[in-house]
Amino acid sequence: MEKIKTLIDLKKIRDEKLFGLQIREKGEGAENRVQVKVAMATCGIASGAKDTMEFMAEALEKRGIEAVVTKVGCMGYCYAEPTIEVKLPGSEPVVFGGVDREKADEIIEKFIKGGELVDGIIPVNYETIDLKE
Amino acid sequence: MSKYSMHLLVCGGTSCKSQESDSIAEKLKMEISKQGLQETVQVIMTGCFGLCENGPIVKVMPDNTFYTQVKPEDAEEIVEEHVIKGKRIERLLYTDPETEKHVEDSKRTGFKRKQIRIALRNCGIIDPEVIDEYIARDGYQALGDVLTTKTPEDTIAIMKASGLRGRGGAGFPAGLKWEFALKNEADQKYVVCNADEGDPGAFMDRSILEGDPHSVLEAMAIVGYCIGADMGYVYIRAEYPLAIARLKIAIKQAREYGLLGKDILGSGFNFDIDLKYGAGAFVCGEETALIHSMEGNRGEPTLKPPFPAESGYMGKPTNVNNVETLANVPVILLKGADWFSSIGTETSKGTKVFALAGKINNVGLIEVPMGTTLREVIFEIGGGIKDGKKFKAAQTGGPSGGCLTEKHLDTPIDYENLVANGSMMGSGGLIVMDEDDCMVSIARFYLDFTVEESCGKCAPCRIGNKRLHELLQRICEGKGEESDLVRLRNLGDVIKDTSLCGLGQSSPNPVLSTMENFPEEYLSHVVDKKCPSGVCTDLLEYFIIEENCIGCTACARACPVGCISGERKEPHLINPDTCIKCGACMEKCKFDAVILK
Numbered sequence: 001m002e003k004i005k006t007l008i009d010l011k012k013i014r015d016e017k018l019f020g021l022q023i024r025e026k027g028e029g030a031e032n033r034v035q036v037k038v039a040m041a042t043c044g045i046a047s048g049a050k051d052t053m054e055f056m057a058e059a060l061e062k063r064g065i066e067a068v069v070t071k072v073g074c075m076g077y078c079y080a081e082p083t084i085e086v087k088l089p090g091s092e093p094v095v096f097g098g099v100d101r102e103k104a105d106e107i108i109e110k111f112i113k114g115g116e117l118v119d120g121i122i123p124v125n126y127e128t129i130d131l132k133e
Numbered sequence: 134m135s136k137y138s139m140h141l142l143v144c145g146g147t148s149c150k151s152q153e154s155d156s157i158a159e160k161l162k163m164e165i166s167k168q169g170l171q172e173t174v175q176v177i178m179t180g181c182f183g184l185c186e187n188g189p190i191v192k193v194m195p196d197n198t199f200y201t202q203v204k205p206e207d208a209e210e211i212v213e214e215h216v217i218k219g220k221r222i223e224r225l226l227y228t229d230p231e232t233e234k235h236v237e238d239s240k241r242t243g244f245k246r247k248q249i250r251i252a253l254r255n256c257g258i259i260d261p262e263v264i265d266e267y268i269a270r271d272g273y274q275a276l277g278d279v280l281t282t283k284t285p286e287d288t289i290a291i292m293k294a295s296g297l298r299g300r301g302g303a304g305f306p307a308g309l310k311w312e313f314a315l316k317n318e319a320d321q322k323y324v325v326c327n328a329d330e331g332d333p334g335a336f337m338d339r340s341i342l343e344g345d346p347h348s349v350l351e352a353m354a355i356v357g358y359c360i361g362a363d364m365g366y367v368y369i370r371a372e373y374p375l376a377i378a379r380l381k382i383a384i385k386q387a388r389e390y391g392l393l394g395k396d397i398l399g400s401g402f403n404f405d406i407d408l409k410y411g412a413g414a415f416v417c418g419e420e421t422a423l424i425h426s427m428e429g430n431r432g433e434p435t436l437k438p439p440f441p442a443e444s445g446y447m448g449k450p451t452n453v454n455n456v457e458t459l460a461n462v463p464v465i466l467l468k469g470a471d472w473f474s475s476i477g478t479e480t481s482k483g484t485k486v487f488a489l490a491g492k493i494n495n496v497g498l499i500e501v502p503m504g505t506t507l508r509e510v511i512f513e514i515g516g517g518i519k520d521g522k523k524f525k526a527a528q529t530g531g532p533s534g535g536c537l538t539e540k541h542l543d544t545p546i547d548y549e550n551l552v553a554n555g556s557m558m559g560s561g562g563l564i565v566m567d568e569d570d571c572m573v574s575i576a577r578f579y580l581d582f583t584v585e586e587s588c589g590k591c592a593p594c595r596i597g598n599k600r601l602h603e604l605l606q607r608i609c610e611g612k613g614e615e616s617d618l619v620r621l622r623n624l625g626d627v628i629k630d631t632s633l634c635g636l637g638q639s640s641p642n643p644v645l646s647t648m649e650n651f652p653e654e655y656l657s658h659v660v661d662k663k664c665p666s667g668v669c670t671d672l673l674e675y676f677i678i679e680e681n682c683i684g685c686t687a688c689a690r691a692c693p694v695g696c697i698s699g700e701r702k703e704p705h706l707i708n709p710d711t712c713i714k715c716g717a718c719m720e721k722c723k724f725d726a727v728i729l730k
Contacts (some may be wrong), residue, residue: 007281076340
């Protein structure tokens with residue numbers, strides 16, 4: 001990694017990465033790309049998030065679905081671990097709770113492939129802050 | 134690609150379910166099939182929306198219409214009017230409590246949610262092991278901005294104006310603390326992040342470190358610049374291995390980018406961070422004890438003054454801030470002091486992260502503006518009490534805090550109000566208790582913890598807490614006397630007044646506040662020798678319910694002391710005078726006739 005030497009360089013990296021994230025979300029070739037985030041804090045891992053993440057990554061690849069599976073920190077829904085967030089191209093992300101292998105399979109088959117919602121959705125109940133304002 | 138063009142989301146949270154949300158979903162499905170729309174409209178049950186007071190809730194996607202207080206009989210109208218004709222049903226829309234207007238859209242209009250995530254802004258959003266994801270969300274911009282355009286004094290002025298107070302417990306203004314450290318001149322100063330989260334049931338700091346470690350590192354570098362320190366340490370307990378691993382990765386990446394190290398962003402400012410591990414002693418959350426532990430000495434507190442800002446780590450000026458406090462810093466500097474101070478109450482600004490635990494439906498991590506009421510936290514965001522039981526009390530501030538009861542439900546939560554009600558903010562653990570919890574046992578539980586965790590340096594804490602614990606133990610065993618209650622109170626007051634550090638000064642709080650709020654429960658333990666909640670087994674008696682007993686004699690045959698009498702096929706009776714409370718009868722009974730009361 002090259003050192004960032006000035007604030008301008010830092011801003012450039014931010015914008016590039018942000019652009020990268022946006023491309024991942026909206027841009028070219030993204031219509032087939034699904035984004036999956038798995039909550040992997042201690043609590044999630046203790047409830048089996050590692051297994052869920054492995055399964056998601058493997059199953060999506062095996063079934064020929066282009067997807068990015070990443071780990072993130074705690075989403076705050078301890079009562080519903082393991083939790084994952086799935087973002088289908090061009091739509092709002094959806095959070096699912098209690099995702100074991102079986103549930104993950106259902107999410108892939110019904111939600112990711114068919115856009116059909118499945119039980120276990122956790123509605124967003126908080127506001128995030130916008131640092132750009 | 135979806136075959137469905139519309140989704141009806143019905144809240145399946147515990148609270149909404151208790152108000153027939155199941156049958157709303159059924160009815161909606163029925164109506165949709167009746168109209169032949171089952172191929173295009175899907176009805177689905179979801180988790181809690183966090184607005185339980187307005188439940189049951191039905192949300193229509195994709196137009197984001199949010200219906201509240203829906204009844205099963207509204208299903209037909211929703212399908213006919215909204216689904217088919219596309220008309221919103223005004224009377225079911227959410228009413229904004231401030232403007233008293235119907236709000237149509239839960240996502241884009243002024244629909245106020247109870248939670249605002251500032252400290253948790255990146256948790257669950259970014260990959261904590263990839264620095265670029267943090268940078269993409271404006272990470273290290275505040276540091277860059279401060280280093281290139283602001284003096285330490287300017288920055289401290291912003292922090293003071295923002296009103297940010299320490300989130301570790303006592304609530305000391307962060308900006309002021311920095312100023313003290315800045316003003317004390319020395320050849321070397323240190324920045325310390327207190328990640329020694331030790332309250333039972335608290336996991337806010339761990340989640341921040343695991344989900345967004347860079348925000349803490351960035352803030353530490355900012356503190357370093359403000360006070361004139363070039364070295365920072367994160368004091369973290371060794372029992373947080375994942376947080377440690379992620380911090381290590383974060384530090385490595387920040388160094389590789391030159392965001393830690395020499396001449397950061399060409400500003401000439403040097404700053405580096407290292408980790409120091411704690412062995413998990415509660416007292417090491419106290420800043421002087423923490424510093425002694427960092428130096429390799431016993432984790433024991435010393436008298437203040439001198440404050441760490443004057444003489445801290447290695448005798449040098451040291452600024453100690455808690456993880457959550459630090460996580461707020463970059464956002465405040467990017468969005469400004471006015472923005473931050475517009476959130477919260479008169480004396481407590483910003484938000485607070487709480488770890489909800491205990492007898493609450495939605496156990497989890499939440500972040501609410503200061504001034505949110507306990508009722509909103511427990512009954513809306515938390516989804517209410519488990520199994521529809523009755524709320525009894527909530528413990529804030531862990532073993533240093535006290536309990537809040539039903540009469541405190543509508544008190545806005547901030548530093549001052551909590552102290553006025555005999556509790557404290559603490560680090561943010563919030564443990565909810567229901568009618569089945571015995572407050573005397575709860576107080577004893579917390580004392581168990583403090584007795585174990587007292588470092589033993591000063592007598593009031595070492596000996597006093599032990600005696601308090603013994604008194605509570607006696608009361609729970611039914612050997613207490615009324616005079617013990619006076620003794621408890623006096624001893625508690627003395628420990629608070631004479632202990633050396635915050636641990637002893639607050640350890641009697643759970644006892645004193647439960648005595649204050651539940652005097653009748655203490656009295657029934659010492660006078661009637663009864664535990665009203667049925668928790669203290671020594672005060673309970675085995676008892677046979679006549680209606681359930683079929684007279685099978687299984688219990689009488691199992692009783693080792695022969696205290697159960699009764700004819701075959703007739704209800705049996707336990708003689709409480711000879712019963713030794715072994716529980717053998719209860720184990721043998723197949724008809725749930727034996728109970729503890």
